[in-house]
Amino acid sequence: MELLLAVGIATAVFVGINVGGSSTGVAFGPATGSNILSYRKASVLMSLFALMGGLIVGPNVVHTLGEGLVPSTSFTLGASIAVLLFTGIGILVGNILKVSVSTSETAVGGIVGMGVALGVLNWSTLGLIVTWWLVSAVISFWISAVVGRYLYDRIVGVLQFEKAERNFAAKALVLVVGCYMAFSAGASNVANAVAPLVGAGVVEITPAVVLGGLAMGFGAFFLGPRTMKTVGNELTDLSLEAALIVELIAATVITGLSWAGIPASLAITATLSVIGLGWGRASRRIPLSREMGIEETREKDVERRKEDDLQLYNMEMTRKVISAWMTTPLIAGILALVVFTAAARFGLL
Amino acid sequence: MNFKYYDKILLGMISGVAGGAAIGVLTAFPVNLTVAGGSLISTAFMYQGLFKNAPVALAEPVN
Numbered sequence: 001m002e003l004l005l006a007v008g009i010a011t012a013v014f015v016g017i018n019v020g021g022s023s024t025g026v027a028f029g030p031a032t033g034s035n036i037l038s039y040r041k042a043s044v045l046m047s048l049f050a051l052m053g054g055l056i057v058g059p060n061v062v063h064t065l066g067e068g069l070v071p072s073t074s075f076t077l078g079a080s081i082a083v084l085l086f087t088g089i090g091i092l093v094g095n096i097l098k099v100s101v102s103t104s105e106t107a108v109g110g111i112v113g114m115g116v117a118l119g120v121l122n123w124s125t126l127g128l129i130v131t132w133w134l135v136s137a138v139i140s141f142w143i144s145a146v147v148g149r150y151l152y153d154r155i156v157g158v159l160q161f162e163k164a165e166r167n168f169a170a171k172a173l174v175l176v177v178g179c180y181m182a183f184s185a186g187a188s189n190v191a192n193a194v195a196p197l198v199g200a201g202v203v204e205i206t207p208a209v210v211l212g213g214l215a216m217g218f219g220a221f222f223l224g225p226r227t228m229k230t231v232g233n234e235l236t237d238l239s240l241e242a243a244l245i246v247e248l249i250a251a252t253v254i255t256g257l258s259w260a261g262i263p264a265s266l267a268i269t270a271t272l273s274v275i276g277l278g279w280g281r282a283s284r285r286i287p288l289s290r291e292m293g294i295e296e297t298r299e300k301d302v303e304r305r306k307e308d309d310l311q312l313y314n315m316e317m318t319r320k321v322i323s324a325w326m327t328t329p330l331i332a333g334i335l336a337l338v339v340f341t342a343a344a345r346f347g348l349l
Numbered sequence: 350m351n352f353k354y355y356d357k358i359l360l361g362m363i364s365g366v367a368g369g370a371a372i373g374v375l376t377a378f379p380v381n382l383t384v385a386g387g388s389l390i391s392t393a394f395m396y397q398g399l400f401k402n403a404p405v406a407l408a409e410p411v412n
Contacts, residue, residue, distance in 0.1 A: 127381060127385070128381060130385075131384055134392065135366055135384060135388050137392075138362060138388055138392065138395065139366065141362075142359065142362050142363050142391075145362075146359060149355065275399075279403075282404040282405070283355040283404040312404075313403065315400065315405055318399060318400075
């Protein structure tokens with residue numbers, strides 16, 4: 001029994017490290033992408049604030065994942081290890097492919113796979129979670145797109161970050177918001193690593209979230225830089241103001257949903273905010289003739305397009321991340337479904 | 350008023366979710382279901398704006 005517990009904890013740590021790596025990209029990608037912070041300092045802040053978030057708000061999500069989707073009696077120690085393994089593998093594949101994986105989606109996928117195999121899945125809870133994923137995705141994209149299309153220039157004008165004397169205030173602001181983001185990451189994602197163990201009753205909730213938080217911190221150092229680069233640089237050109245707006249929107253949506261116990265996807269919310277802001281700004285820049293549906297292209301419009309190298313909206317990258325969000329939970333879910341079905345059939349459970 | 354294309358996309362996007370929520374609250378239909386349905390509509394608008402008719406520069410020949 002002792003050995004199994006050790007394996008269980010090791011697996012949870014494995015997941016926590018991968019979750020930390022993933023979440024760091026989302027939390028500090030914008031800040032490092034606009035060159036306010038080095039990767040190392042971002043990792044330090046990530047560790048600190050994720051731990052806080054996990055401690056203060058994390059337990060709400062742990063309850064949902066640990067007993068809301070499947071009865072906690074289904075989480076035998078063996079089952080917990082299996083679910084955590086599948087979750088971890090799904091996230092690891094994403095980290096290796098250098099895309100911002102949704103750790104929450106993957107964790108839910110693994111648990112759902114198990115629930116379906118054993119016939120104990122609470123479908124209405126799953127329906128609730130999936131609905132909220134869609135709603136939070138739409139809302140965070142929409143708010144950012146609206147800000148990008150109608151308010152961005154005004155905000156830049158008000159903040160006046162280009163003035164030298166505003167430089168310190170600007171950086172401080174983005175840092176503070178980044179920490180808020182890290183907090184929400186801990187709140188939302190620590191459950192992905194430890195909920196099954198808590199469900200199994202082998203670890204109490206507080207030591208569990210501490211363990212998860214520390215593992216996330218380790219992951220922030222180990223794997224964070226990789227994902228920070230993806231979110232910050234490759235999705236769109238991020239200015240200071242943009243980083244601020246994006247993080248405020250995403251962190252608020254996530255903290256709110258985590259507090260309500262919904263295992264919302266930090267990756268999806270934050271990434272869609274980044275995409276939305278860039279998209280909204282880009283929607284201002286296409287030639288008027290095209291918006292009005294007129295076929296002819298005036299020469300000065302083509303000139304403007306050629307000069308416009310900002311790349312505010314990257315369609316290929318967007319397509320890539322959205323595909324990843326659809327496949328990683330499937331990987332975890334199908335793995336879990338197959339293994340648990342086999343285990344049940346062979347009387348291992 | 351002169352609504353440009355992307356204004357309409359954004360309007361449609363929020364109408365899905367907001368409309369779904371409103372219907373759920375104001376009628377006997379369960380909110381979870383109506384919001385879920387509404388968000389599907391919103392997603393369709395997102396697809397339109399993100400992929401079908403994205404604000405990207407086209408590779409057009411210059412005469």
